[in-house]
Amino acid sequence: MIDIKQYIESGVIEEYVLGKLSEQERAEVECLSTTYPEISKEVEESLISLTLFAEIGATDPKPELKEKIWESILIETKPENIIKLQQSEGTANTSAEKSNIMNYAVAAVLAIIAIGSSYWAFQTNSQLSKAEMEIAELNTANKNIVSDFTTLKDIINKNNSIYELPKAQVIKLEGVAEKSPESMAFAVWDKESGNVYLDVKKLPKNPDGKQYQLWTISDKGQPISVGVFDQSGQKEIINLGRAETSIMFAVTLEKAGGVESPTMSEMYISGKVKS
Amino acid sequence: MKKLNLETSELIEGLINKDRMAYDYLYDNYSSKLYGIALHITQKRDIAEDVLQETFIKVYKHIDKYDETRGTFFTWMLNICRNGAIDKIRYGKESRKIQYDSLLVDIATNENPEVERANAELWEVLNKLENEHKEILKLSYYYGYAHGEISEKLGIPLGTVKSKIRIALRELRKIYP
Numbered sequence: 001m002i003d004i005k006q007y008i009e010s011g012v013i014e015e016y017v018l019g020k021l022s023e024q025e026r027a028e029v030e031c032l033s034t035t036y037p038e039i040s041k042e043v044e045e046s047l048i049s050l051t052l053f054a055e056i057g058a059t060d061p062k063p064e065l066k067e068k069i070w071e072s073i074l075i076e077t078k079p080e081n082i083i084k085l086q087q088s089e090g091t092a093n094t095s096a097e098k099s100n101i102m103n104y105a106v107a108a109v110l111a112i113i114a115i116g117s118s119y120w121a122f123q124t125n126s127q128l129s130k131a132e133m134e135i136a137e138l139n140t141a142n143k144n145i146v147s148d149f150t151t152l153k154d155i156i157n158k159n160n161s162i163y164e165l166p167k168a169q170v171i172k173l174e175g176v177a178e179k180s181p182e183s184m185a186f187a188v189w190d191k192e193s194g195n196v197y198l199d200v201k202k203l204p205k206n207p208d209g210k211q212y213q214l215w216t217i218s219d220k221g222q223p224i225s226v227g228v229f230d231q232s233g234q235k236e237i238i239n240l241g242r243a244e245t246s247i248m249f250a251v252t253l254e255k256a257g258g259v260e261s262p263t264m265s266e267m268y269i270s271g272k273v274k275s
Numbered sequence: 276m277k278k279l280n281l282e283t284s285e286l287i288e289g290l291i292n293k294d295r296m297a298y299d300y301l302y303d304n305y306s307s308k309l310y311g312i313a314l315h316i317t318q319k320r321d322i323a324e325d326v327l328q329e330t331f332i333k334v335y336k337h338i339d340k341y342d343e344t345r346g347t348f349f350t351w352m353l354n355i356c357r358n359g360a361i362d363k364i365r366y367g368k369e370s371r372k373i374q375y376d377s378l379l380v381d382i383a384t385n386e387n388p389e390v391e392r393a394n395a396e397l398w399e400v401l402n403k404l405e406n407e408h409k410e411i412l413k414l415s416y417y418y419g420y421a422h423g424e425i426s427e428k429l430g431i432p433l434g435t436v437k438s439k440i441r442i443a444l445r446e447l448r449k450i451y452p
Binding site: 060077 | 332344350401412415416422447
């Protein structure tokens with residue numbers, strides 16, 4: 001369990017406010033401040049102190065500096081970069097046009113194949129008697145139901161077996177109010193093997209190019225990635241990786257493949273580990 | 276964490292569009308605070324002016340990097356300014372070795388009246404603090420020393436430096452609400 005008082009007294013918050021921390025350490029402070037009001041209060045107060053310092057020492061620069069700085073801003077931010085950007089957009093358009101032509105060609109070939117095979121199916125089907133067709137359809141439907149049922153039963157059994165692991169601790173991850181209040185999942189942490197399983201109950205589908213990432217916050221307050229996953233609506237519990245120690249689990253939406261430290265504004269669900 | 280208010284979002288939009296009114300607002304509201312910080316850290320008017328100019332240019336160039344969940348727009352600018360000033364005195368061509376002993380004197384030189392006046396105002400407030408708190412805040416906030424460096428210079432443990440800074444800040448908030 002993290003000692004909040006000791007954490008605050010370590011001075012890490014002051015260093016955070018002064019922008020002196022590494023990306024990882026910064027993420028750690030932000031992560032903890034979403035969970036512990038004492039930490040977020042300390043961050044707020046340190047920001048006030050910093051502003052206070054600036055106010056106490058405020059000194060007017062010489063008046064002509066205002067115009068000089070404005071001119072230098074206009075020169076320094078000349079739209080050279082913007083022109084480069086437009087050029088690259090132009091290139092992208094040309095290749096997009098090319099790929100459109102390819103798409104049309106592929107679509108045309110597919111259409112021809114589809115028409116051909118439909119015709120063949122029609123010919124074959126018409127040779128079967130109505131009864132034979134019905135039996136075939138019923139058989140297929142039956143097989144599908146059995147297969148679905150077996151899969152579902154397997155999933156339920158597998159899911160239950162995870163929850164029933166002798167050293168498993170279940171942590172409820174609730175939706176972050178500003179991001180996705182409806183979302184919910186259970187993290188099952190097998191303290192014997194260290195494996196962390198995620199049983200997602202509700203979470204929006206991840207957009208293309210993005211994946212969800214599960215984090216454990218270690219007992220030292222450090223966010224460590226457990227693994228990434230897609231939210232495709234499947235009901236199966238997924239094993240994402242291992243966690244040695246944990247005071248909290250959280251899920252953020254990141255670029256596909258995951259990132260080194262969590263993006264706090266993209267946190268969807270989180271839950272404290274009861275010790 | 277504070278949410279971005281409309282005023283700040285309007286300001287940012289104005290800065291992106293290089294709207295002159297947005298610049299006026301930014302400069303009129305923040306330049307004296309930023310300049311004060313730069314002046315206290317560098318202790319030289321011309322360098323502080325350079326820092327101020329570079330701060331504004333950086334704000335315009337990196338406006339997309341501002342993240343409202345990590346503090347106010349002003350504290351973001353303030354850190355750009357502080358770090359710019361610290362870089363100047365440590366690594367730039369104007370770099371100088373700060374003699375810790377010289378910081379104990381309330382810097383009274385007649386060579387630079389503007390700096391002296393700024394120092395005097397600051398001192399008036401800081402002097403209300405106990406000596407040990409005053410020194411530690413001066414080293415940390417105005418001269419940009421890292422906590423580890425302060426620990427080395429004052430010969431006290433790192434943990435003590437950090438807790439003294441915390442207490443000093445609390446005291447300062449009491450006398451300058």
